[in-house]
Amino acid sequence: MTDKADPLSRDVPGVEPYDGPAGGWGALRAVAVAIREQMGASADTRALLQMNQPDGFDCPGCAWPDPRHTSSFEFCENGAKAVTWEATVKRVDPDFFARHSATELLGWTDHQLEDAGRLTHPLRYDPATDHFVPIPWDEAFARVGAGLQALEDPNQAEFYCSGRASNEAAFLYQLFARAFGTNNFPDCSNMCHEATSVGLPQSIGVGKGTVTLDDFEQADAIFCIGHNPGTNHPRMLTTLSNAARRGVPIIVANPMKERGLERFKSPQHPTEMLTPYSTQLASAYHQVRVGGDMAMLKGMMKALLEADAADLAAGGSGLLDRPFIAEHTTGIEALRADIEGTSWEEIVRRSGLTRDAIESMARVYGQADRVILCYGMGITQHEHGTATVQMLANLLLLRGNIGKPGAGICPLRGHSNVQGDRTVGITEVPGEAMLARLDARFGITAPRAHGHAAVEALQAMRDGRARAFIGLGGNLAVAMPDPEASFAAFRNLDLSVSILTKFNRTCLLLAKETIVLPCLGRTELDEQAGGPQWVSVEDSMSMVHASRGKLKPAAPDLKSEPAIVAGMAKAALPHVAIDWDWLVADYDRIRDAIEAVFPDFRDFNVRVRQKGGFRLTVGASDRVWNTPDGKAHFLVHPISGASGAESELLLTTVRSHDQYNTTIYGLNDRYRGVTGRRDVIFAHAEDLAARGLAHGDRVDVVAASGRRLAGYTVVAHAIARGSLAAYYPEANCLVPLDDYDRESGTPAYKSIPVTLRPTA
Template identity: 45%
Template structure:
């Protein structure tokens, strides 16, 4: 019998290195770093070929983040993060049968996540038999028969769970959900359950659709851009270009985050040097160091001040919204000292933010997981929407909500059917296209999938990309749950910890990146 493991990454004993915070983001150093990463992992020829195809119409979408592509693209439509992500996916090193013959699962569990990822692309199908210490090769047909046999032997289709990562392409995700529903279940948890699920819930309940309402072009027509709970310079560097262009057109930018980020202080686009432009751009007009968990209080303070200024769009409110009187009454009961205490922001700064909102004819609110990861994430995002509704900033050029996703296809996967709780209208339309009856019972999201494993209710776990173990909450608990499953299948490009904490039998199926 396999020894139970808790799945946590080994402790890193390396000393921390502290360096001075940079004063400007991107610039020449980012361009040099991008090339160095590519050449080291892919070689010169493959680096040039790959990077020239990133985010091009005849190329491929960058796996680095979810920022959209502009209508008019340059030859170098990627950032340092994107170059690193492409180099990581296209590296020459291979993980094959000889690698697994050399390294037991127990040995690999002692390695860091960085080391596992650095070993290269998985090159062939592998199987970890029950009670075995090493993965061994398996032919594709044998692997498929093993999966089919395990699924067919389940007492109910509900005993299968089929996870999806946002790195999956639209086409693969569509076929995957069709296969799963043909098997008779909606057990389709995905990585969005752990990142922007609160955005989808909040937006659906407030404006009727769980997606952003702006296009990239809207940033060029905005008067005010709120960047809340997000570090674009670190996580979505190409967004800095959109903010720079908006800034040059006269937009104001407010950064609301506990800590300042270099990218929102000053930004220098590496390609500007080609035109002789050596100046950097100051982006944020105001940094608001909100207390962690204090976003709701801050937003309530801003809205309370807007009411005091009577700086609201009453025509829009009367014709397009509901329950404004109750909302207004609720704000009137908010105590200013409590708002200041909870938000960590003085009343004078809150009033300054409100005045900037009042002066704006078109406001965009962007946010990321600095908002979504809180217990009250849904409620906080609803306050963001309320702030925009007060000024009529929905359905207007240069205005709207912009939840900035992390993986480049989280939204696409949900749109094509990776959804454990689909609506009746969605299923009815999907049936028209697929021409077979789909199950109606809602399936498991990520957390409920783990609960089902703990109860012994899951026989097969299939993961299309991603790292289910490390991405989910409470790693030891998730690891214990996974080890109750009969068969786990990882469809992957690179090695990760989910390949080492498995069910009784485990398969790794290699795939090409998109």
């Protein structure tokens, strides 16, 4: 053991403090390294200058919206990594698979598998040789079709969709599945913001954010809760930096100190880059305990109600927006009774924050006329995620901070079109009106029974009730919790099909028939029978805009996602009277069909061609509440989450700065001071000392279920007491498949009860 007097006295390989700001020269150096490693020394970097431009392609990374006046440098470090990762010169061609057996590849890390390069040919696993072998497209489609036709029931198929799929691909995909006869649509949103999609409609009538980028220019205060923009949506830092410069308080609540919420040096601002100056972002940073957000929010509402009562008693008009509450809401009295019945002692114990800290947050909120509340998966990925989202809505409704300029709720989505694919029909719980329009447009009878979300799909695969899996992008087996159960579920299938730009671990979980179909990337030119095509995406603020790839495809045999979906559908549904080839020949026809099924897309082909695209209708932005009674609802829930016991440790999974979801670009996490490794656990030094541990010790992390993450190194870090953090997806092994929010189905990746034990 080391000297416990100084928790940082030990030198730990690959771990040292990082003192720089987010962005800055570190970001530019990282972009240069990504270009050199993936695209070569003589790389054509024009692709980066086309990203997020009106005539270019949408970033394949996060869903942060584009400003109205885009610059020639409208990309961030992680967006550049996403593009170079896709536009790499590395290839995994038939020779690669001839050299490496499936058994050998299974021993590679996830980083090594994707770093090998772009797929070039359709593949089929050959059990006789233990190798993936190339097959013609016609044979690939025929095998997929035969596998689907062999099912006893259409509901034995699971149709997974990644948020990188375009609106056009996602729409065709849901049409294919519903024509086949199922609403089984496990989707990447099930693992991130499903608590938003389920919780907000009950509160305000829409499962999306209510703000636009312009609202950030008018806000009087911005709250950032449970998210890390420096890594997960870096272009947001420019928006926050602009707000900070004009004096807007930015209040942060997050268990870990994250550099992307503390200070930022913009690579687009020469003044900052050439001087020691950087922008201070957070005006106050509150390290709430992992799982303590609901208690914190109840504390803010309790402080606000107490201040409101005091103001009324002093002859003031109070702090609540009473006219708004009376006209637009219902349920205020039940909420008031619940808040008044919750003690400050419980709030402080469960949140890990002092009463003074919570009251200071409430003062900023109560004094600001226009407030934006931003949140990420630190809120949603808990067993109580849906309830906590509704607490956020309650807080905003108390002062009328939804439906007015400069105010509203801002869920920070992950993948660039994770919101869009849901909008165009990727949902396991479709509405009757949408299905009726789909039937009328295509002459089918879509199924009405609710289908499977992600957890339900894996459970069905595990139990043998699902026999086929089609994956439109993504790496679902790795993204899901409980890899032992998830991996076994995939191996239990008769048919597994992955549509990808790069090979990944899900491909290696071999079914009786395993097919890999290589597709074009977002950056690449898409040529169809009707000429060059482009697609559309929806960002996290409901803006729909065009995305035009222009790079030469990585291989001549690649097909677009819409073309692959059409090829599978033709093979699986030979008697369905849908002209798939006609639709794919000209994507305008797909957009016309989207408009026919979803009225919000009126004049789709006209409006999406306008610079910047158009915004879909978000009723709550205009104080139109699409709830059964036409009102916004205050909703009441008991405090869930952290108990606040001194012995309790809750672990949250986090992404490193060198990854995007399951895609790991490298082994560094610059802003947290970690280089060349991912086998670390972040902990508070006092929590370590209380357990006879110190910075640099090796431990086993043991979950309440007995699941274990063995031989990891603990790192003393600026994190709330009672809280731990480890990297996703490695720490997914600590989460049982059945540990999820019962309202939304979102796995509880971010509140895992654990103990730390010295590694033997």
